[in-house]
Amino acid sequence: MTMLRLSKLSKYFGGVVASQDVDIDVPAGQITGLIGPNGAGKTTIVNMITGMLPVTDGTIHIGDTDITHAPAHTISRAGLARTFQNIRLLSEASVIDNVMIGFHRHETSSTIAALLGLPSAARETMDIQQRAMALLQRFDMADLAEYPAGGLSYGHQRKVEMMRALASEPDFILLDEPIAGMNDVESEGLAEIFRGFAADGKGVLLIEHNVRFVAKLCSKVYVLDGGRLISEGTPDHVLNDQAVITAYLGG
């Protein structure tokens, strides 16, 4: 079974140790949790995995492929996608256009073919439009397809980000605080969708401050504090671990 594997992953910003010797396995078909107090180094890990930040030390593999120093577009083609803690959408563009941007990994026609209006490019655009619509339906947002993304509620904007990430049909998806700012009904809807990702065989890394949400969904949870792993195991195990309780309560 394929696995996203971080081995002894470290990141230093000058004297700041954002990540040190972090070992995390994200297996396909499961939701793996990553929690920890503010500034623990969670987003830094995602930035390293996706090639947005150079790794100081350690390795990242997808299956047997070493992606530690691969550029971001190679990593995306290798089957990895993410969402951002700070939502990044084209706010003037429609919901469906924002989702369609995510399909670039699989696009084959050249930009020139598209510019010339060649039938192959037009067919591809139609195909992408249909697949984007299918995603909107799955996320219960089909009626908002033509709405400008910037005018949506926070919860809906997060969903658009997720659809855009899913459009590339990733094998692994990294979710950086996906339910921040959502109400219980919205987050319950997303929990169902995340379970669906795992059931489809995708590997999910879920970063979340809402520990109850993580406990409900994850088979295994890793806990970071000050860039280091301080606990790992089942949700039940880590939430009862004294080291974790101390980290969250501030000692």
Ligand SMILES: Nc1ncnc2c1ncn2[C@@H]1O[C@H](COP(=O)(O)OP(=O)(O)OP(=O)(O)O)[C@@H](O)[C@H]1O
């Ligand atoms: N580009 C950067 N330059 C310098 N320091 C950074 C940079 N990015 C992150 N850091 C530092 O690295 C540490 C980890 O930050 P990170 O954003 O990964 O934490 P986090 O666990 O995601 O926190 P939060 O829960 O608040 O999102 C912090 O001390 C932060 O200030």
Ligand SMILES: [Mg+2]
């Ligand atoms: Mg963060």
